[in-house]
Amino acid sequence: MEQPNSSYLDAFAKGDEAFKKQLLDILRTELVEDIDLYFENLNKKDYPQAKLYVHRIKHKMGMLGLEKSYALANKYEIGLLESDLNQQQYFESMLPIMTEYLNSN
Amino acid sequence: MKSIIVDDEQLSREIIRHMADQIPAIEIVGSFSNAMQAIKFLNKNEVELMFLDIHMPEFSGFDLIETIKSPPKIVMISSDRNFAVEAYEYDFIVDYIVKPIEFDRFKKMFERIKKRYAKKENVAKPSTNGEQTITDDKLYVNIDRRLVKIDIPSIDIVEAKGDYIKIKTDKKNFVVHCPLKRIEEKLPKDKFLKVHRSFVINIDKIVDIEDNSVLIKRDVIPVSKGNRNELRKRLNLL
Numbered sequence: 421m422e423q424p425n426s427s428y429l430d431a432f433a434k435g436d437e438a439f440k441k442q443l444l445d446i447l448r449t450e451l452v453e454d455i456d457l458y459f460e461n462l463n464k465k466d467y468p469q470a471k472l473y474v475h476r477i478k479h480k481m482g483m484l485g486l487e488k489s490y491a492l493a494n495k496y497e498i499g500l501l502e503s504d505l506n507q508q509q510y511f512e513s514m515l516p517i518m519t520e521y522l523n524s525n
Numbered sequence: 526m527k528s529i530i531v532d533d534e535q536l537s538r539e540i541i542r543h544m545a546d547q548i549p550a551i552e553i554v555g556s557f558s559n560a561m562q563a564i565k566f567l568n569k570n571e572v573e574l575m576f577l578d579i580h581m582p583e584f585s586g587f588d589l590i591e592t593i594k595s596p597p598k599i600v601m602i603s604s605d606r607n608f609a610v611e612a613y614e615y616d617f618i619v620d621y622i623v624k625p626i627e628f629d630r631f632k633k634m635f636e637r638i639k640k641r642y643a644k645k646e647n648v649a650k651p652s653t654n655g656e657q658t659i660t661d662d663k664l665y666v667n668i669d670r671r672l673v674k675i676d677i678p679s680i681d682i683v684e685a686k687g688d689y690i691k692i693k694t695d696k697k698n699f700v701v702h703c704p705l706k707r708i709e710e711k712l713p714k715d716k717f718l719k720v721h722r723s724f725v726i727n728i729d730k731i732v733d734i735e736d737n738s739v740l741i742k743r744d745v746i747p748v749s750k751g752n753r754n755e756l757r758k759r760l761n762l763l
Contacts (some may be wrong), residue, residue, distance in 0.1 A: 469731045479604040
């Protein structure tokens, strides 16, 4: 599986560790909320709303250097418009990996 | 440049603010997690630039654009490339940046805006008389105690009507208590010309010309004998 990294955040923070920590804190908090709301809406089969949270999580994948996952999340996001869940399994498999990475940084 | 950020993700707001803080000309005066908060702020405050996310719950970035009367310059920021074409259909959308944003891209956006909105040589300086104020290519007119913004390039014709002037633009008309001479002095002289004692026209909007009149959209505007030579000089005649 693809693994997250902090290249983007490092480049962005330019050595300002406090700022990097601030961003990681926000990422961690928002990701938990996004995941909860994603599953909540998916379970209700409210795909347009679930799509919105896939979109938000996709952005966070980009920030964590998960390029392949970002591309697949994009497909999943588009697929949800037509209730297409083909990419669901891969997308959801990345969520604990992202969470674990953020919790350990 | 007074700017606001509208994005439902705190992370994005922080990143945009951090980048903007590194460009002294950009002053972030507000940061909002939803469109409704931004609309309230825009109704009460002058904003020149808005960093706007497209995907937001309930009220999207495009919904916001359709709601506000006089949008500022807008930089769309999204993880989604698919809306770029749609975004550029709006004149006031000056750039479209895909997340995650790189600082070099952000700087490029600002340079692009500076270049596009570089002050025109002949635009008058802001007035202090309270009737009209000009900032770059915007004109603010006092209507019913409200300062209403008009894009100068959108003006077709200004017509004197006694103590009032009627400003005709692409979208709507404005009647303002002001002498024609005052607005004539404030409009860029390379674009606008007084062709008659009651008419100032936007030269770019001329459709065709007869000996003693010009056609602008469906309006036939008289041209005084004394102004014909000046009008001809301004045109790119073959």
